[in-house]
Amino acid sequence: MPGGRLTHQDRRKIAEGLTEGLTYTEIAGGLERPISTVTREVARNGGPGGYRADRAQQAAEGRARRRKPTPAQVSPTAVDAHGRDPEAVHELEEQFTAMMVGTGLPRMTARVLTCLYVTDNGSLTAAELVRRLQVSPASISKAVGELEQQELIRRERDPRRRRDRYVIDADAWFRGWMASARQNTMLADFARQGAQVLGATTPAGTRMQDIGHFFEHVGQTMIQAAEEWRQAHAAKHTAHG
Structure with a gap:
């Protein structure tokens, strides 16, 4: 299986495959690449409907230039305090961000979420996020607002520095999942009300009833899981404690 990064020709084949309606599995098979490579490439470059080979190649070259160290930065022991390879960590961040974009998050929102996850203390101020991601405070403010709304992060007041910190913890996905489950419950209620308005025996009313039953079932299953x-x-941590 070929190694290394995708070439411009690879990206053209991906674009052609998407235009032809091929699945990610079929495209990856033609390239002899892992499916994850193709899905990540498409997600970070506009998605299935917006992927353009030339634009994706330019973006990849731009990322490579930004990552290329200057002579003063080159060091045979370029690892952090935990012995981690900065290049490998950067690649992890890129992959994580692409996956989050694939779930529907805007790219900047996904970058903020990724930054919090890969930070050891899982907590950063808005100013720290601005410096790490090299973007405007307004971009950070919008991104953290979206993450707070989805309950994927929480805000804490730092009394020593008199500023807010944005925190990601073990319960972040639990809260986000429960928020999604509540949305499904709301959709189920709305669909049932819609069925009554349309008439339960009419085709449209029956359709709305089916939608309501679906979201009710999914919401309850999500909450139970x-x-x-x-x-x-909690039991695992109690046992280890």
């Missing part, structure tokens, strides 16, 4: 995880997670 999340609660089971939380109990198991």
Whole structure:
């Protein structure tokens, strides 16, 4: 299986495959690459409908230039205090961000979420996020607002520095999952009300009833699964404590 980074020709084949309606599995097979490589490449470059080979190649070259160290930065022991390879960590951040974009998060929001996850203390101020991501305070403010709304992060007041810190913790995905489950419950209620307005015996009313039953089932299953995880997670930490 070929190694290394995608070439311009690889990206053209990906674009052609998307235009032809091929699946990611089929495109990856033609390139002899892992499916994750193709999905990550498409997600970080506009998605299936917006992927352009030339634009993706330019973006890749730009990232490579930004990562290229100057002579003064080159060091045979360029690792952090924990012995981690900065290049490998950077690649992890890129992959994590691409995955989050694939779930529907805007790119800047995904970058902020990734930054919090790969930071050891899982906590950063807005100013720290601005410096790390090299973007404007307004971009950070919008991104953290979206993450707070989805309950993927929480805000804490730092009394020593008199500023807010944005925190990611073990319960972040639990809270986000529960928020999504509540949205499904709301959709189920709305669909049932819609069925009554349209008439339960009409085709449109029947369709709305089916939608309501679906979201009700999914919402209840999500809540049950999340609660089971939380109990198991708490038990594991109690046993290790």
